[in-house]
Each structure stands twice: as structure tokens, then as C-alpha cells.
Amino acid sequence: MPQVNEPDVPDGKSLQALISELATIRREMLAAAGRVPGSVHPSQRESAVNLLHYLALRHRDLRPLQARLAVLGLSSLGRSESHVLASIDAVLGTLCKLTGTTWEEGDELVGALQFRRGGELLEEHTRALLGPPPVGRNPRIMVTMPSEAATNYPLVRDLVQAGMDCMRINCAHDSAIEWGLMIDNLRRAEEELGRSCRVSMDLAGPKLRTGQIEGGLAVARCRPTRNAFGEVTRAARLWLSPRDNPAASPTPADLCLQVDAGWLAALAPGDEVCLTDTRGAHRRMRVLDAAPSGVWLEGLKTAYFSPDVVLHHHRANGKDCQTPVYGVPCIEAAITLAPGDLLILKPGQEPGRAAIRDSGGALLTPASISCTLPEVLACVNTGEEVWFDDGKIGGEIESICDGQLYVRIHHTGPDGSKLRADKGINFPGSRLDLAAMTGKDVLDLDFVARRAQMVALSFANTVDDVEALKSRLLAFGEDVPAIVLKIETVAGFHNLPAMLLAAMAAPVCGVMIARGDLAVEAGFERLAEVQEEILWLCEAAHVPVIWATQVLETQAKTGAPTRAEITDAAMGHRAECVMLNKGPHIHETVRTLDNILRRMQGHQFKKQAMLRELSLAGAFSLGG
Incomplete structure (x- = not known):
């Protein structure tokens, strides 16, 4: 509670003033209770009445009243939420006893049982x-x-x-x-x-979210675990399953891919699989186990896979059998933003793009991204704020042109922040229909x-x-x-x-x-x-x-x-x-x-x- 000047110990006149003020609040509460909608369920009616009592109580600043009640050692109404009328009436009843008067407002003061009723209703x-x-x-x-x-x-x-x-x-x-x-x-x-x-x-x-961003790469790494000296302590584990019937790895794998079913079916434990990875590095992996659902391979060197990588298996007859790899996970594209950058928020489904700059670093085309509910863009105005990705990136609408929002970024992480697809967009100061x-x-x-x-x-x-x-x-x-x-x-x-x-x-x-x-x-x-x-x-x-x-x-x-x-x-x-x-x-x-x-x-x-x-x-x- 904010600091207030400690009032003098109330005399009889001050106590009567307290009674008068609380009686006014009580009348307002009773009047508010008459606004309970007829649609409220019978089991909720007492609760609806208490809610309206509470709203009537809290429409004013009660802090001066609380300070005066506290001096008397009476309830300051700070824990009255579940039983508002009972709290007011308990204080009024005590004040009446202190002044030697009786309550004459017409409506009787409710009993102490009402305090317990609020908690019972919440529990029910x-x-x-x-x-x-x-x-x-x-x-x-x-x-x-x-x-x-x-x-x-x-x-x-x-x-x-x-x-x-x-x-x-x-x-x-x-x-x-x-x-x-x-x-x-x-x-x-x-x-x-x-x-x-x-x-x-x-x-x-x-849910208003960012659209897709162009430039995602399908590339994945499969690498062994090494100690501080660079020595391999665990080989890289690759799980291969049939493309037409992919299966999850039975235990965690460093990478899971799919291949042609016929090629996979010919593998046996101890066989060797060769490949040239995305860097042009030649790699060999050994088959550890083969089952109908998939095959385990292990390798002692890091390999990078993309859809262009081909696996080779030399059969006993000397034939080199090959298969492309499928299901390479895509590295999610992102737009890096820093304070001062301009971002265009567009309607439609056009993939977003990072900013384009010339060889000297001058801006040619600002970064852009679409949103999942383009109709929202017509509801906002210049000067209003936009926040992305749960508040990680923020900006202000600088201008609106042809249905596009030009957002000047003012908040990111210390080294800038990456905006990705399917991230939330918030317009906290806008009225969105x-x-x-x-x-x-x-x-x-x-x-x-x-x-x-x-x-x-x-x-x-x-x-x-x-x-x-x-x-x-x-x-x-x-x-x-x-x-x-x-x-x-x-x-x-x-x-x-x-x-x-x-x-x-x-x-x-x-x-x-x-x-x-x-x-x-x-x-x-x-x-x-x-x-x-x-x-x-x-x-x-x-x-x-x-x-x-x-x-x-x-x-x-x-x-x-x-x-x-x-x-x-x-x-x-x-x-x-x-x-x-x-x-x-x-x-x-x-x-x-x-x-x-x-x-x-x-x-x-x-x-x-x-x-x-x-x-x-x-x-x-x-x-x-």
C-alpha cells in the first residue's frame, strides 16, 4: 500500500463518517447486484452477485478508507474478493457497536456464514x-x-x-x-x-503469424562424438528406412533418412556404404544392423547430407548399386533484423526475403514477410506498434502503401534477432476486427x-x-x-x-x-x-x-x-x-x-x- 499520512485516532464523529461512507458503498453494491443477467445459471447466481458487488466496490480509490480502518484494527477490505458484502457488513457491524448505534438502513447486515460461502463456491x-x-x-x-x-x-x-x-x-x-x-x-x-x-x-x-521465407536449405550433418582431445568416443549413428514406408529409429539417432526400399533390403551387417557429401568429402559407413523396418549405419567421420547426396553399395558381384537420400531436414530460413532496419509486412502468400544491399552496403530492397491473416493489415494505422515472436522483435508502422505496412524496427536482441516463419505477430495498440x-x-x-x-x-x-x-x-x-x-x-x-x-x-x-x-x-x-x-x-x-x-x-x-x-x-x-x-x-x-x-x-x-x-x-x- 502506498505511504499515507497516519490519521489521528478517530473520535465519535469520525466513526460516524466511516459508517456513512461504508453505507454509501454498500448501497451502490446492492444496486449493482440488480444488473445480474437473467441468463446466469442458478448455480452461478450468488457468484455473479458477488462479482457485481466487487466491481461496485473497486470503482473508487479505497486507499484513504483502508488507512482509516487499519488504525482501528479493522479489516481494510484487502481480502474481500470472495465475500464482498460480508466484509463490508462485518466492518459496519463493528463500527455500529463502537458508536453504540444500530443499523437502520433497511437491509440487514449479513452474518459471518457468508464469509465461508465464498470459499465454498470457489471450491465447488x-x-x-x-x-x-x-x-x-x-x-x-x-x-x-x-x-x-x-x-x-x-x-x-x-x-x-x-x-x-x-x-x-x-x-x-x-x-x-x-x-x-x-x-x-x-x-x-x-x-x-x-x-x-x-x-x-x-x-x-x-492466430496471426508470419508467412514462409525463401531460401531454406535441405542439409543435415551426421557427426561422431569426440572428447577434448578430438578423439572419437562414439561413432556417428545414421538410421535408414524405406522411402515408401519410413519408420522412426528405435533409439535416438544422429540423423534419420529414407532411401529406396530395394537398395536397403540388400544390406547386411558388416557391409560398407560409401558417399561423397555436400563438401566433396568421401565418407565410408559400416552397416551395424539390418531389419525390415530399417538399417543402422555408423561412421567415424562427419558427413553432410543433402538431396543431391548418393549412397553407394558394392555388391558381391561387383555391381555398384546406388540410391538418393530422402527426407533431409530443411534448415529454416530467417531474416536478420536490427534496430533501424525497415521491414515490409505484406498481404498475400509471397515468401519473405532478407534485405538486398549493393556491394557498398547501401539498402536496395528492404526485408519483407507476409502474414497468415492479411485482412488484419487493413485495421491498423501509422504510428502503431508491431511485435513479432512473443515480443523478441518490435517496431512501429512508419507508413502504409498499397496495403503493405512499412515497419521501422526499434527492438531486437543485442546482436540483432532472426525472424522466422510461423512466428506470432501482435498489434497491441490496434483495434483488430x-x-x-x-x-x-x-x-x-x-x-x-x-x-x-x-x-x-x-x-x-x-x-x-x-x-x-x-x-x-x-x-x-x-x-x-x-x-x-x-x-x-x-x-x-x-x-x-x-x-x-x-x-x-x-x-x-x-x-x-x-x-x-x-x-x-x-x-x-x-x-x-x-x-x-x-x-x-x-x-x-x-x-x-x-x-x-x-x-x-x-x-x-x-x-x-x-x-x-x-x-x-x-x-x-x-x-x-x-x-x-x-x-x-x-x-x-x-x-x-x-x-x-x-x-x-x-x-x-x-x-x-x-x-x-x-x-x-x-x-x-x-x-x-
């Missing part, structure tokens, strides 16, 4: 949305599925065993076939482990409505977006997924109260704080403030919150979390669910998060410190 709604909590941990853990979850049952089983309570499937990736296999694996794991796990599916929404649901989302909803318990509405910005999803769900009957509002834009944040009331037409709903896009849209400096306000509003509405994006991301990717990530994850206990994104070390990350949340549970609930025994206090002896 959380159980209905996210399922029962695991023993010893209230916040649930949600994990985003990688594509491998469709074919790798142990991966899913191990996640459930590590503590996953909700499986998240992003409909922007894979297809209904893979989604179904992921859920089948989950149900099998539930049965095997005796645990329950919900399914949440994110509709892709109108985009509906949250796309044609793809409507088609995907047929699967989501049948197999998921939650449907997350990406880029939920307006009440119309919520109503559109509700209308679509009506076609699937009453047993449909609960709506989760993904708040990832400034518009979605500003319209959250109205969208909550719209979503509360169902018996249960939820909110996801999608901190990735939200940070770019609202500004990184405002993210902490914005997510705090979302938590307050949702607690007032008794709506469960999912804390999402970049939680323990470094650990999920590399196996070791940063110190800042541990602190951030600990803050996630204030939500009802914490979401982790996929990564090669996701199992360890789930266990880490489970440990953090269990430890924090004894220290804090929402904004309230839980005063468990403090070991430091017990160990300290006055005068000892």
Missing part, C-alpha cells in the same frame, strides 16, 4: 471444472501434449504418474486422429494408475464437444465471442465441455467482467491467463499488474483460474530451472491450476511443480498468508 466450481484435487495439493497441474503423446503411451502414463491432473491439447497442432489417440492413451493411463485426469482442448483461434472463432475452430468443435471436458476459447475479446461459442455448443446438447476464456489481449482483459457474466450462463466456467501474448499486448512491465487484477476478478466471481505460459519453461526445455522461474511457479499457487508447456524434460518439470505447490500450500492461500508455525521463530531464543 473448481472441482466441477478441474476435478478433485490430489492429496496434499489444491492447485491442479495441466500439461500441454506434444505430438508424440498420440503414439507414445509411456510418455502419457509417466505424466499422469508424476502429477498431471489435466491434459491440454492445442488444436492448432496435429489433427482429430492424433487428438483421439492422445485421449485414448490418457484413459488407459487413468485405468492403470487409478487416477483421474481431465481433458482441455484449445481452439486455435485467429477479428472474431475469436475461425472456420477451422467450428469444424474442430465437433471433436472437442464429444471428447473434452473443457474448451478453451483463444483470443476471447468480447461478449459476442463468448456468445458465438455458446451458440455453437448448443448443437451438441447439454453434456458439453465447460468454456475457459483465454485472456491474451488488452481487449479481453478490459471486457473480462462482461465475458465472465456471459460464460456464467453455464453451471461452470474458467479463465486462463495466457501470459505469452498478454505480455506482448499489455506490455511486459504491466503483466504482473494485469494478471493480479484478473485473479481478483475471478476470485470475486468464484471462477477457477489457470496460470499459463512459460511456467518452468527452461526446465522443461533444458532440465534445469532458473531461480526466477522457481519464484514464478510458486506464485502460481494463487490460481486453481498451473499449466506447463511441452518439452523434453516435462516429466521432471511436473514433479518440480508438484513439489513447489505442495510446499507453498502451507504458507499462503490466494492473497492471505497462512501463519503456520515458523521454524525460524521456534529456533530463535530471546536472550539466548
